[in-house]
Amino acid sequence: MKLGKPAGRRIAAAATAVALGSAGVLVAALSAPLPARPTAATPASAVPPGEVPVPQGLGPAALKGASVFGATPPDTMETVSFILTGRNLPSLESAVESGQAPDLSVPQFASRYGQTHSAIGALGNYLNQYGITTTTYPDDLDVVANGTAGEFDSALNVQQQQYEIPAAPAHDGMGPTAATQVHGTVQEPYLPASIAPSVLAVLGLTNYAPFAADPTHTPKGVTSSNSPAPTTTYTGNLTPADFAANYDLNPLYRDGITGKGETLGIVTLAGFDPATAEYFWNNVLHVTTGADRVTVDNVDGGPGAPSEAAGSGESDLDVEQSGALAPDASIVVYQAPNTDYGFADAFFTAASQNLADTLSSSWGESETILLASVDADQEDPAYAQALDEGFLELAAQGQSTFVAAGDSGAYDASGDIKTTNLSVDNPADSPYVTSTGGTTLAGTITATVDGANIQAAIGAQRTWGWDWLWPDYAAFGAPSEAAFAQTQLTGGGGGFSGFEPTPAYQQDLSGSGNFSAVEYLTPADYTSVDGLYLPTSSTFDAAPVVQHGSSSGRATPDLAADADPFTGYLLYDPLATPALQSGWGGTSFVAPQLNAAAALIDQVAGHRTGLWNPAIYRFAAAADSPFTPLSAAGTGNDNLYFTGTPGQVFNVGSGLGYPDLAKLASDFAG
Numbered sequence: 001m002k003l004g005k006p007a008g009r010r011i012a013a014a015a016t017a018v019a020l021g022s023a024g025v026l027v028a029a030l031s032a033p034l035p036a037r038p039t040a041a042t043p044a045s046a047v048p049p050g051e052v053p054v055p056q057g058l059g060p061a062a063l064k065g066a067s068v069f070g071a072t073p074p075d076t077m078e079t080v081s082f083i084l085t086g087r088n089l090p091s092l093e094s095a096v097e098s099g100q101a102p103d104l105s106v107p108q109f110a111s112r113y114g115q116t117h118s119a120i121g122a123l124g125n126y127l128n129q130y131g132i133t134t135t136t137y138p139d140d141l142d143v144v145a146n147g148t149a150g151e152f153d154s155a156l157n158v159q160q161q162q163y164e165i166p167a168a169p170a171h172d173g174m175g176p177t178a179a180t181q182v183h184g185t186v187q188e189p190y191l192p193a194s195i196a197p198s199v200l201a202v203l204g205l206t207n208y209a210p211f212a213a214d215p216t217h218t219p220k221g222v223t224s225s226n227s228p229a230p231t232t233t234y235t236g237n238l239t240p241a242d243f244a245a246n247y248d249l250n251p252l253y254r255d256g257i258t259g260k261g262e263t264l265g266i267v268t269l270a271g272f273d274p275a276t277a278e279y280f281w282n283n284v285l286h287v288t289t290g291a292d293r294v295t296v297d298n299v300d301g302g303p304g305a306p307s308e309a310a311g312s313g314e315s316d317l318d319v320e321q322s323g324a325l326a327p328d329a330s331i332v333v334y335q336a337p338n339t340d341y342g343f344a345d346a347f348f349t350a351a352s353q354n355l356a357d358t359l360s361s362s363w364g365e366s367e368t369i370l371l372a373s374v375d376a377d378q379e380d381p382a383y384a385q386a387l388d389e390g391f392l393e394l395a396a397q398g399q400s401t402f403v404a405a406g407d408s409g410a411y412d413a414s415g416d417i418k419t420t421n422l423s424v425d426n427p428a429d430s431p432y433v434t435s436t437g438g439t440t441l442a443g444t445i446t447a448t449v450d451g452a453n454i455q456a457a458i459g460a461q462r463t464w465g466w467d468w469l470w471p472d473y474a475a476f477g478a479p480s481e482a483a484f485a486q487t488q489l490t491g492g493g494g495g496f497s498g499f500e501p502t503p504a505y506q507q508d509l510s511g512s513g514n515f516s517a518v519e520y521l522t523p524a525d526y527t528s529v530d531g532l533y534l535p536t537s538s539t540f541d542a543a544p545v546v547q548h549g550s551s552s553g554r555a556t557p558d559l560a561a562d563a564d565p566f567t568g569y570l571l572y573d574p575l576a577t578p579a580l581q582s583g584w585g586g587t588s589f590v591a592p593q594l595n596a597a598a599a600l601i602d603q604v605a606g607h608r609t610g611l612w613n614p615a616i617y618r619f620a621a622a623a624d625s626p627f628t629p630l631s632a633a634g635t636g637n638d639n640l641y642f643t644g645t646p647g648q649v650f651n652v653g654s655g656l657g658y659p660d661l662a663k664l665a666s667d668f669a670g
Helices: 089-097 106-113 117-127 151-154 238-245 249-252 272-285 312-327 340-354 367-372 380-397 469-474 481-487 587-604 615-622 661-669
Strands: 018-020 026-029 051-053 065-073 076-084 135-137 144-146 161-165 180-184 190-191 197-205 263-268 294-298 330-335 360-361 362-366 401-406 433-439 441-451 452-458 515-518 523-531 532-540 546-551 559-562 569-572 580-585
Touching: 076 117, 076 151, 076 340, 089 106, 089 380, 089 559, 089 615, 106 380, 117 135, 117 144, 117 190, 117 401, 144 151, 144 340, 151 161, 151 180, 190 340, 197 340, 197 380, 238 249, 238 312, 238 559, 238 569, 249 587, 249 661, 263 312, 263 340, 263 587, 272 294, 272 312, 312 330, 312 587, 330 340, 340 360, 340 380, 362 367, 362 401, 367 532, 380 401, 401 587, 433 587, 441 469, 469 481, 481 532, 481 587, 559 587, 587 661, 615 661
Parallel strands: 263 330, 263 360, 294 330, 360 401, 401 433, 433 559
Antiparallel strands: 018 026, 051 190, 065 161, 076 144, 076 197, 135 144, 161 180, 441 452, 515 546, 523 532, 569 580
């Protein structure tokens, strides 16, 4: 079976994946054209002559189900980011994907690929006429504007409204959220025809918080022993030292490699207190680190004080893990509001400062949400294109970037839009970041669930997917395995992008577009969801046969490491009770861990290693690969859909496999 994809970057309003029938036939190709969703564009009669629409960010999708209760007060202060269209980007994309990134300074990048000063000046002058002030980033790709809602409404020919967002239960490691009020618009913004071509996307016309962090805890009711040094029985109490042992960082430490002279960057959307990480390093791990090594940069005013509901546990773990693994590296925490403009500006800030040698983030959302914001005649989601520009700049300057692939297995949309189509996470789908997936460590997993003991023997490190947990459904109070599976769609994110094309480094790897799959869940009950025709439930098969297919599009993840909470880590979060907890995992851990490993490898190599992907795909194809591919086929090695293929170097669900980081350091140094 072959998974089709539109040529190039052009898409229809479509979902991103396919489902296999029990006999291996295609039963639903979600990449087929879907009914066009209704738009709320400004009526043509109201558009001033000479103005044309430009894409906005996530407002159209995020606000579609919310209730309007009035117009946004015109004196509401707002920040709106105008992400500009880069120049000469096809040549840069080709260079980055082939491993020939130019290693530029920020001024050099701006002069070659940033927007022209005349175009930037024209945009600034236009907005200034309405009382809006602007600041341009040094890369000449991001213009941040500040003004009132009334001023932006007038300048962009929209009417912002007040929306009521309903309450949501706890999910994906984040606390429950109360009903909240936000502003925004589903209308297209307009700019003069002479200015619009230089603007890729207008971000910030809503202050809705769309992004979720990716830490995951063992299911409710699970308790296990809290021994500080798990041996053959893993109870979710691992520390960064265990990561170092499992993935062979210790030879670097023995050679005195500790990250000295390197700078780690963390992009997060929830408040962070440096004292939290310092307590974890000093009092839990008893690791000595340098004083004042952490700097907090409040992008766009920052996300506010640390908050459990907002996801500050994610910020804590990112710094705790990366800082422990590279104990002498400096750390810059780029914390931004949980908004489309805040997330984008955080990456552009890291790029424009060019301080962080390596960077990670563990926040995202499903591609399906992005596709819901795209009109049938529009290019790829403008928001994804905007982030790609930031990632391209990071790569062009030699900065490495790692992004968590998500924790809902092959069904990323099940965690946010609540649909059961195959989907991957954004921005881990960008070809200009290293997407980090998840595994489950080998060993005997034991736990107690409300007084009942459960046990699982994991014979070898496998792709993370909780299909191994489903047979214990009765211990969790579920009526059947099928019902339990529907509530525990948990595993390492992975699959094929619906709009990012296959990058050159994957095209060059034999068999990277081929996949094997085990279809436990067959999508069912298709209906219109945010303008897309999507499944909202599934039928269940406890023992699916292995089937095979092929696809195009950017495949994620690129590599993987332990992310299963049952073989997971300690997390210190002073806002939680208790503050120190075991049983935490998720690809959220893998991204900052590899961020730190990259800093150590940079120190070994004596220079920045930049975007890892072109190099690691070449290394993986060599006879002495630094990766162990997870190529076993079947239900014991899958992310709830994609499984391994014997003899294949790349397997969707776990990418190239798990790394030997000492060997990888040697390969980069060579």
